[in-house]
Amino acid sequence: xxxxxxxxxxxxxxxxxxxxxxxxxxxxxxxxxxxxxxxxxxxxxxxxxxxxxxxxxxxxxxxxxxxxxxxxxxxxxxxxxxxxxxxxxxxxxxxxxxxxxxxxxxxxxxxxxxxxxxxxxxx
Numbered sequence: 001x002x003x004x005x006x007x008x009x010x011x012x013x014x015x016x017x018x019x020x021x022x023x024x025x026x027x028x029x030x031x032x033x034x035x036x037x038x039x040x041x042x043x044x045x046x047x048x049x050x051x052x053x054x055x056x057x058x059x060x061x062x063x064x065x066x067x068x069x070x071x072x073x074x075x076x077x078x079x080x081x082x083x084x085x086x087x088x089x090x091x092x093x094x095x096x097x098x099x100x101x102x103x104x105x106x107x108x109x110x111x112x113x114x115x116x117x118x119x120x121x122x123x
């Protein structure tokens with residue numbers, strides 16, 4: 001599966017967050033951490049890890065069933081942002097930004113920062 005097609009659900013993102021923070025973890029350690037913080041049983045965590053390997057989001061290294069992220073957090077953020085824009089705003093960044101910013105109480109500093117970001121995008 002191509003990187004630009006990888007979609008992750010919330011449970012998968014929990015596992016990926018651990019890998020993005022730790023670079024490499026044994027599956028057994030992922031299972032222990034997830035059990036402590038989320039309450040999943042080991043088999044559930046291993047099922048999610050297998051699904052992530054099948055999707056191409058995790059690379060498995062042996063010995064030790066070591067797991068490493070095969071996709072960056074930034075790439076996932078970009079994929080999910082595009083999917084959200086397509087789903088809720090017909091793919092229109094302008095519509096999203098307009099609707100979103102109308103409902104925000106932005107400080108002068110935040111407005112200036114947004115203007116700076118936009119000015120850097122001009123051609």
